[in-house]
Amino acid sequence: MNPIEIRGFSKRYRLGIEHFLKSVEAVQAVSFTVPEGALYGFIGPNGAGKSTTIKTLMGLLRPSSGTVRLMGLDPRDPASRREVGFQPEQPWFYDHLSGLELLQYYGRLAGLSGSRLQRRIEESCALCKVEESWLSRRLRTYSKGMSQRLGLAQAILHQPRLLILDEPMSGLDPMGRRDVREAMKTLHGSGTTIFYSSHVLSDVEEVCTHAAMLVRGTLRVEGTLSALLDDPSDPGHRGKLEDILAREVESA
Amino acid sequence: MRETLWIALASFRETVRDKILYTLLFFVLILLAFSVLLGDWSVFAQKKVITDFSLGVMSLGGLAIAIFIGVGLVQKEIQRKTILTLLSKPVRRWQFLVGKYLGLLMVLVVNVLVMLLGLWAALAWSHNDFDPRLWLAAWGVFLEMSVITAVALLFSSFSTPVVSSLFTFATFLASHLSGSILDYIETMKRNAERIPGVQPLPEWFEPVARVVRRALPDLEMFNIRPEIVHGLPLPPWHLAWATLHAFGWVVAILAIGSWWFDRRDFL
Numbered sequence: 109m110n111p112i113e114i115r116g117f118s119k120r121y122r123l124g125i126e127h128f129l130k131s132v133e134a135v136q137a138v139s140f141t142v143p144e145g146a147l148y149g150f151i152g153p154n155g156a157g158k159s160t161t162i163k164t165l166m167g168l169l170r171p172s173s174g175t176v177r178l179m180g181l182d183p184r185d186p187a188s189r190r191e192v193g194f195q196p197e198q199p200w201f202y203d204h205l206s207g208l209e210l211l212q213y214y215g216r217l218a219g220l221s222g223s224r225l226q227r228r229i230e231e232s233c234a235l236c237k238v239e240e241s242w243l244s245r246r247l248r249t250y251s252k253g254m255s256q257r258l259g260l261a262q263a264i265l266h267q268p269r270l271l272i273l274d275e276p277m278s279g280l281d282p283m284g285r286r287d288v289r290e291a292m293k294t295l296h297g298s299g300t301t302i303f304y305s306s307h308v309l310s311d312v313e314e315v316c317t318h319a320a321m322l323v324r325g326t327l328r329v330e331g332t333l334s335a336l337l338d339d340p341s342d343p344g345h346r347g348k349l350e351d352i353l354a355r356e357v358e359s360a
Numbered sequence: 361m362r363e364t365l366w367i368a369l370a371s372f373r374e375t376v377r378d379k380i381l382y383t384l385l386f387f388v389l390i391l392l393a394f395s396v397l398l399g400d401w402s403v404f405a406q407k408k409v410i411t412d413f414s415l416g417v418m419s420l421g422g423l424a425i426a427i428f429i430g431v432g433l434v435q436k437e438i439q440r441k442t443i444l445t446l447l448s449k450p451v452r453r454w455q456f457l458v459g460k461y462l463g464l465l466m467v468l469v470v471n472v473l474v475m476l477l478g479l480w481a482a483l484a485w486s487h488n489d490f491d492p493r494l495w496l497a498a499w500g501v502f503l504e505m506s507v508i509t510a511v512a513l514l515f516s517s518f519s520t521p522v523v524s525s526l527f528t529f530a531t532f533l534a535s536h537l538s539g540s541i542l543d544y545i546e547t548m549k550r551n552a553e554r555i556p557g558v559q560p561l562p563e564w565f566e567p568v569a570r571v572v573r574r575a576l577p578d579l580e581m582f583n584i585r586p587e588i589v590h591g592l593p594l595p596p597w598h599l600a601w602a603t604l605h606a607f608g609w610v611v612a613i614l615a616i617g618s619w620w621f622d623r624r625d626f627l
Contacts, residue, residue: 163444166447167447167448168625168627186450187450190450194445198441204377204378216362216366217366217449217451262445
């Protein structure tokens, strides 16, 4: 079973009540599959429809047409999310909670309890470089970088088979980006399938096994990274995602 | 079901750490203290005045908490986008809504107890006994607030905080007044028959008032203040029936809210 399967997925948004009959198509007939064990980069310029696709995968949005399958199930079925970890684009958390309370809360909702929850909090924080001293602090005092790391830690608490990350490196300094990249590599090495969206194409080139490119709501290229970057007219020459993106944006 | 409980406990913790709760509670306690002064001025009916005023304050204080906090609980999750992470867990949307509701219900229990303690202190200060039947009156206040909180949550699941607050307050008023309006219509009908010159109300008035009466919970059913304050007997099974009435309405309102919540998109 492929962790993610999307067939002919489209999403239309209504433009407010005054334009009830008008709608804009954010994603149009997108189809792709994320195979088990892949580290899949989901790239494209702002407004391409990446977050819409990810939110539909997490059951937060309903597709206007097409089918979306998460772990073989409808994403709106909670069972589909049992083995999935998710970090939204902006890790918004509860101001009134401390870092530890937040992890305990999300861990319990993911089905963890007792000593296993405690152990997983320690392991997840270690992997995401969340310092112990941060955990007793209220979340309103966290910087963007600290929140991003905690966001990743909460997503991996229950050792998901599939990890979906929406711009996990946004707002991080170079050290933070490196740490998140390393954490992703470690998780992927231990068998976790990772699907993540990013603007940072060099990161995708460095860590991903597969990639898909979305431009103005349509899927432009998709496949293994080596197939995308290898130039068939010039064997041995490896291209850049940046050039492909520029070409696709121009032709879109 | 465990997920609902965790959400309820988190919701309870969120509310008890919210400054607005203490601001509201502070005003309620000030008003309860004021009831002692009112009691002193009334001289002969001191206990009745303190009890009546305090129960009224408890009811309005509970209403303020249900509206200001109830409306904000779900809206804050949507506006701050914390709902995105929460609903990515294996949680059903109705569990989220019911968990939020139960969390606020726990807050209301604590608040009613604190307010009851305030009433006990006011009575003790003025050398009056605490009538054990005040527990029944407090239960009535709690039932009323449990219905109003469900209404607040329902409106906040699809509307802005300001609109939700207005709708909830309008529901509170209409639910209390619909019975009186029907009584008024009956009186006017009788008067129009008996007294020459009295104009009857328009014909559409009565069916509309009856529909409103049926479509809204009967909040007056939970008001047993007159019986408690004046030492009158309560009709047998009244509170049991009122509890069932509240439970039925809460289940119906939360079911509608969950149905709607299940269909909406979260951007």
